[in-house]
Amino acid sequence: MQLHFSPSMRSITISSSNGFIKLMKIKVAARHISYRTLFHTILILAFLLPFVFILTAIVTLEGVNKCSSIDCLGRRLGPKLLRRGDDSGKLVSELYNLLNQVNSVEVQDDVKLPDNFTHLVTEMKSNKYDAKEFAVILKQMMERSEKEIKESKFSEVMNKHIAASSIPKSLHCLSLRLTDEYSSNAHARRQLPSPDLLPLLSSTSHHHFILSTDNILAASVVVNSAIQSSSSPEKIVFHVITDKKTYAGMHSWFALNSPSPAIVEVKGVHQFDFLTRDNVPVIEAVESDDGVRGYYHNGNHVSREEFRGNLGISPRVFASKLQARSPKYISVLNHLRIYLPELFPTLEKVVFLDDDIVIQRDLSPLWDVDLGGKVNGAVETCKGEDTWVMSKRFKNYFNFSHPLISKHLDPQECAWAYGMNIFDLKTWRTTNIKQTYHTWLKQNLKSNLTLWRLGTLPPALIAFRGHVHGIDQSWHMLGLGYQNKTNIENVKKAAVIHYNGQSKPWLEIGFGHLRPFWSKYVNYSNDFVKSCHILE
Ligand SMILES: *[C@@H]1O[C@H](CO)[C@@H](O)[C@H](O)[C@H]1NC(C)=O
Ligand SMILES: *[C@@H]1O[C@H](CO)[C@@H](O)[C@H](O)[C@H]1NC(C)=O
Ligand SMILES: *[C@@H]1O[C@H](CO)[C@@H](O)[C@H](O)[C@H]1NC(C)=O
Ligand SMILES: *[C@@H]1O[C@H](CO)[C@@H](O)[C@H](O)[C@H]1NC(C)=O
Ligand SMILES: *[C@@H]1O[C@H](CO)[C@@H](O)[C@H](O)[C@H]1NC(C)=O
Numbered sequence: 001m002q003l004h005f006s007p008s009m010r011s012i013t014i015s016s017s018n019g020f021i022k023l024m025k026i027k028v029a030a031r032h033i034s035y036r037t038l039f040h041t042i043l044i045l046a047f048l049l050p051f052v053f054i055l056t057a058i059v060t061l062e063g064v065n066k067c068s069s070i071d072c073l074g075r076r077l078g079p080k081l082l083r084r085g086d087d088s089g090k091l092v093s094e095l096y097n098l099l100n101q102v103n104s105v106e107v108q109d110d111v112k113l114p115d116n117f118t119h120l121v122t123e124m125k126s127n128k129y130d131a132k133e134f135a136v137i138l139k140q141m142m143e144r145s146e147k148e149i150k151e152s153k154f155s156e157v158m159n160k161h162i163a164a165s166s167i168p169k170s171l172h173c174l175s176l177r178l179t180d181e182y183s184s185n186a187h188a189r190r191q192l193p194s195p196d197l198l199p200l201l202s203s204t205s206h207h208h209f210i211l212s213t214d215n216i217l218a219a220s221v222v223v224n225s226a227i228q229s230s231s232s233p234e235k236i237v238f239h240v241i242t243d244k245k246t247y248a249g250m251h252s253w254f255a256l257n258s259p260s261p262a263i264v265e266v267k268g269v270h271q272f273d274f275l276t277r278d279n280v281p282v283i284e285a286v287e288s289d290d291g292v293r294g295y296y297h298n299g300n301h302v303s304r305e306e307f308r309g310n311l312g313i314s315p316r317v318f319a320s321k322l323q324a325r326s327p328k329y330i331s332v333l334n335h336l337r338i339y340l341p342e343l344f345p346t347l348e349k350v351v352f353l354d355d356d357i358v359i360q361r362d363l364s365p366l367w368d369v370d371l372g373g374k375v376n377g378a379v380e381t382c383k384g385e386d387t388w389v390m391s392k393r394f395k396n397y398f399n400f401s402h403p404l405i406s407k408h409l410d411p412q413e414c415a416w417a418y419g420m421n422i423f424d425l426k427t428w429r430t431t432n433i434k435q436t437y438h439t440w441l442k443q444n445l446k447s448n449l450t451l452w453r454l455g456t457l458p459p460a461l462i463a464f465r466g467h468v469h470g471i472d473q474s475w476h477m478l479g480l481g482y483q484n485k486t487n488i489e490n491v492k493k494a495a496v497i498h499y500n501g502q503s504k505p506w507l508e509i510g511f512g513h514l515r516p517f518w519s520k521y522v523n524y525s526n527d528f529v530k531s532c533h534i535l536e
Contacts, residue, residue: 113141168507173532174216178249181256181528188252193263200237200263202346207232207367210344212241212336213355216253217506217522217534223254224521225359227262232364236262239344243333244270257526269332274342280332334456337418338437338463341425348426353496354419356481356504358518361495366422366475374469375431377422379476382414385487389479397458402451404443408462415461416468419498420476428467437463480514481505491517506534 114120120137181188193200200206209226213219219240227233238259242250247268254264269275336343337352344350349367353359371377384390395411440459444451452458477494480486481501491497497517503510505518523529 113137113144170532170534171215171217171506174528174534175246175249177528177532178216178252182248182252185252185256188255190255192251192255192266197263201239201265202344203237204346204348205235206237206263207235207364208237208239208344208347208350209353210239210241210337210340210350211353211355212333214243214246214250214333215355215506216246216250217529218355218504219250220253220257220523221518221521222353222355222357222359223259223262223264224523226363227259228521229359229361230262230364231362233259234261235364238262238264239350240264240266241333241336241343242266242268244268247271253528257523269336272343274339275332275336280335280339337456338434338460340423341428341434344425348424350423350425352418352421352423354498354500356499357419358497358499358521359495360492360497360517363495366471369422369469369471371422371424371427371469373427375424375428375433375467376416376464377424377469377471378416378418379420379473379478380414380416380468380470381478384473385490386479389482390473394461397461398452399450402447404447405451413465414470415457416464416470417476417478417498417500418457418460419478419500420496422471431467433463433467480511480517484511486511486514488513 114123114137120141178188211219211222213222219242223238223240226238227236230236240250240254247266247270251266254266258264340350340352351363351366366377369377381390381392392415393411394409394413394415397415398405398409398411400406400409400411437459440451440462444459474494476496476498477490478498478500480491480497481499481503483501491514499505499510499514499518505515510518522534524534
């Protein structure tokens with residue numbers, strides 16, 4: 001423990017707390033102060049020390065600031081506590097005992113506590129407490145304040161979660177206006193791509209990107225950024241897959257904003273013959289399972305009990321728990337990626353993209369990466385500078401207390417990321433990845449979602465085991481939606497940046513300094529974008 005008195009005696013700083021005993025050895029340049037006064041003061045401060053929050057309070061403690069000498073401080077805080085004479089060794093051990101006793105005292109909700117530290121000091125001055133009472137009050141004040149801090153942190157997380165899961169008015173507007181355009185404007189309905197270009201949709205000499213999303217603005221950014229960053233945009237073919245309600249609007253956008261010379265096709269999930277109940281029984285099961293529906297669709301209505309039950313965990317973990325409960329995690333759009341070989345039966349190598357990414361470099365070399373007979377070229381997420389985003393192993397995704405999980409999986413196995421994956425569909429078709437995925441999804445349903453909670457990645461982590469080829473991390477930088485401290489230099493260098501996490505760049509809660517990397521690909525001179533007041 002170190003104790004530092006400022007020359008003016010107006011502030012006192014305490015750091016580290018290696019125990020009481022060292023107290024006796026502290027040397028302070030104590031001019032004009034008697035050893036005895038100093039000792040008493042230190043004793044009081046040390047007494048306060050275990051109550052962490054008091055530590056910061058004490059520096060600005062009014063009583064301290066108003067006192068111009070330690071002597072004064074000692075008189076103010078001391079009288080009742082330290083009436084025991086000079087037997088310092090005995091006093092220290094008594095204080096120890098007191099602290100231990102107090103430590104096991106249950107906090108009662110109905111005790112009237114001082115409102116703040118000033119109040120406490122005032123009451124002390126009027127000699128209201130004896131030492132034990134004082135310690136109890138301090139403990140309770142500390143616990144109350146800790147609880148308040150936690151609760152307010154969680155409210156913040158909740159608010160953020162709700163902000164993250166509701167669709168901004170401007171994006172809704174964009175979708176509605178473009179849907180409207182589809183019915184009123186023949187040009188918005190034109191065939192995409194034009195009939196003469198149709199054969200290119202299955203050409204194996206082109207670079208095929210697949211994007212599945214219901215966010216038109218995000219899709220436009222992904223496509224724009226891919227084309228502007230490409231050294232051969234004429235080789236790019238985009239397959240944009242969306243849901244039924246967004247189909248018309250998405251089609252209008254790309255019909256009216258043709259990203260020539262690249263080619264774009266827009267498909268609704270309802271247009272894929274393959275995606276029937278017979279072929280995707282698991283999706284059907286997931287979507288209709290009552291327990292699952294209740295669990296996911298009520299993500300925004302966390303009960304008071306659940307809220308309190310979660311006070312013990314970190315807000316960050318709670319945030320990801322909430323995020324995992326967003327309905328989008330059980331939508332067909334999200335599970336779609338596991339059916340790529342069937343949805344695009346003629347394609348061989350494709351790059352699958354999430355809609356919260358931006359492409360900043362030519363991605364053509366990805367098609368030349370030797371996957372060494374593997375199916376999925378992905379960035380592994382267990383090594384890297386970033387200790388939060390890049391420290392993901394199987395133990396972070398699965399419930400290893402469950403025998404099925406502990407029997408089949410290794411907690412230390414490295415995880416990988418969705419967001420930008422190069423898939424060799426030809427090799428994929430020779431594997432049973434899809435079957436494994438189905439089996440485990442069913443198993444998790446049967447086990448009442450106790451194997452894992454989070455979305456589509458866990459079953460994919462299992463299904464792709466042994467089929468993943470790690471690609472260089474500079475291809476795909478993750479975490480721009482999670483944390484503010486993202487390294488800007490790394491962002492500039494990455495081929496693809498990924499705003500995974502809540503703080504999407506199209507939301508108010510997006511990080512301001514990270515947004516320009518995304519918004520530079522939004523066409524703000526577009527009439528629809530203008531009239532819907534998209535965040536600039
Ligand atoms: C501290 O509590 C007292 C008594 O309730 C109150 O009058 C005073 O305004 C409070 N001071 C601060 C800084 O909140
Ligand atoms: C499934 O889990 C939920 C809570 O997550 C619980 O309320 C329900 O009783 C469980 N059902 C079964 C069959 O175990
Ligand atoms: C993990 O699995 C164990 C054993 O089945 C179960 O008791 C526990 O509730 C599971 N934990 C979660 C968070 O689902
Ligand atoms: C994020 O960091 C930037 C610069 O480091 C800072 O200007 C900004 O206020 C921070 N925003 C939040 C929400 O913490
Ligand atoms: C932006 O939109 C305007 C109007 O729709 C269009 O003329 C222009 O070409 C677009 N710019 C880009 C870079 O797509």
